[in-house]
Amino acid sequence: MTTYRQLFRVAEFRIVLGSYSMLLISETVKMLALSVLVYAGTGSALLAALAYVSGFLPQVLGGTLFLSLADRWRPRRLMAGYDLVRMALIAVLALGVVPPVAAMVLVFAVGSFAPVAQAARTALTADLLHGDAYVLGRSLFTVVAGAMQVVGAGVGGLLLTVAGPGGALWLAAGACAASAAVVRFGLADRPARSGGGRGAVRQTWVVNRALLRDRPVRRLMLAQWLPGSLMVGSEGVVVPYTSDLDRASSAGVLLGAAAFGMLAGEFLVARFLAPRRRERLVPWLALLLGVPLLAFLWHPGVLAAAVLLAVASAGFSYQLGLAQRFLDAVPDETRGQALGLANTGTMVAQGLAIAVAGALAQVMSPAVAVLLAGAGSVLATLLLWRTLTGVTPGAGQDPTPGATGAPAVPRATTGTHTGAGTV
Numbered sequence: 527m528t529t530y531r532q533l534f535r536v537a538e539f540r541i542v543l544g545s546y547s548m549l550l551i552s553e554t555v556k557m558l559a560l561s562v563l564v565y566a567g568t569g570s571a572l573l574a575a576l577a578y579v580s581g582f583l584p585q586v587l588g589g590t591l592f593l594s595l596a597d598r599w600r601p602r603r604l605m606a607g608y609d610l611v612r613m614a615l616i617a618v619l620a621l622g623v624v625p626p627v628a629a630m631v632l633v634f635a636v637g638s639f640a641p642v643a644q645a646a647r648t649a650l651t652a653d654l655l656h657g658d659a660y661v662l663g664r665s666l667f668t669v670v671a672g673a674m675q676v677v678g679a680g681v682g683g684l685l686l687t688v689a690g691p692g693g694a695l696w697l698a699a700g701a702c703a704a705s706a707a708v709v710r711f712g713l714a715d716r717p718a719r720s721g722g723g724r725g726a727v728r729q730t731w732v733v734n735r736a737l738l739r740d741r742p743v744r745r746l747m748l749a750q751w752l753p754g755s756l757m758v759g760s761e762g763v764v765v766p767y768t769s770d771l772d773r774a775s776s777a778g779v780l781l782g783a784a785a786f787g788m789l790a791g792e793f794l795v796a797r798f799l800a801p802r803r804r805e806r807l808v809p810w811l812a813l814l815l816g817v818p819l820l821a822f823l824w825h826p827g828v829l830a831a832a833v834l835l836a837v838a839s840a841g842f843s844y845q846l847g848l849a850q851r852f853l854d855a856v857p858d859e860t861r862g863q864a865l866g867l868a869n870t871g872t873m874v875a876q877g878l879a880i881a882v883a884g885a886l887a888q889v890m891s892p893a894v895a896v897l898l899a900g901a902g903s904v905l906a907t908l909l910l911w912r913t914l915t916g917v918t919p920g921a922g923q924d925p926t927p928g929a930t931g932a933p934a935v936p937r938a939t940t941g942t943h944t945g946a947g948t949v
């Protein structure tokens with residue numbers, strides 16, 4: 527069975543993982559500093575909140591318009607170039623030469639290309655690591671993502687105190703430059719996966735439609751998107767739930783427990799379960815996402831609720847057993863776009879689930895909203911049971927090109943991947 531030690535023997539994987547860590551830290555520091563600057567300049571809590579998420583919101587736009595660039599550009603050039611663009615953006619923010627609203631617009635514009643760079647990084651990881659090594663590498667990116675976001679938040683808070691927003695932004699720009707240098711001089715210059723025939727936007731739409739029209743691929747994406755995203759909806763009502771318990775300050779405990787459960791589940795399943803056992807447990811781990819939340823029918827206290835959320839979040843490890851099947855289901859020349867579409871769909875599904883849970887909490891108790899999120903996750907898992915167990919309807923059939931002339935997508939023969947915050 528593959529071990530983490532073996533992964534770190536792959537020099538280029540170390541480069542990709544290291545640059546990803548620097549990206550996460552710089553992004554977290556940037557968002558914190560920008561939020562402080564916007565609030566100081568406008569006095570608006572709403573604009574400050576929007577500034578904090580302005581780097582993430584446009585990813586949905588980029589995921590639907592520009593993803594084809596992940597396969598049409600050389601991965602090293604794309605990843606290093608994006609780091610340099612981010613460095614230039616953060617330098618402009620640090621100089622304070624644009625007003626707060628204009629700064630948010632710039633962040634939004636640059637952020638729309640984040641899915642392209644991430645898709646290229648994910649596809650490159652699949653090139654570097656094969657079989658179970660890729661699955662273990664995918665889990666390591668999830669663990670690093672959670673850890674670096676926590677580190678970034680701590681470092682960002684410290685920098686804001688010691689150096690102020692401007693100083694924090696300059697250090698974030700330096701991290702971007704370091705990441706670009708590591709990528710440029712540490713990775714081989716691989717060719718693009720596909721050529722340019724159509725415009726980038728048109729190509730993105732054509733391939734996205736081809737992927738979503740292919741039944742096995744579509745069901746694999748739904749298997750990734752729905753069970754986990756519906757569970758995430760419960761986290762959107764943690765604050766009102768703890769407020770109902772007169773323990774509003776404990777919201778961070780519940781969210782931290784959920785994050786810990788996800789990271790622990792990914793690590794344990796990836797490290798200690800053999801590939802075949804991991805694949806057999808996929809539907810049962812997916813079921814784990816929702817079942818513990820049904821206990822919110824009894825309005826558990828803070829400690830019990832934290833345990834339930836931690837156990838439920840551990841179920842996210844079900845995606846590890848689907849990782850290789852998804853790679854097998856899509857053609858190599860559009861692998862980057864397919865992985866990017868999977869990530870974008872996860873973000874959209876989680877955002878919608880949180881919004882729906884918040885709306886439900888407005889008309890009923892937050893505990894019932896959490897219960898319904900869990901029930902929805904269980905229902906989605908049951909509806910997708912055949913896909914989660916590896917029985918994909920239509921597998922092995924000859925693909926048929928669509929009426930639009932979109933490239934046909936091969937049928938899946940063996941599982942998918944990528945959760946929020948993963949590579």
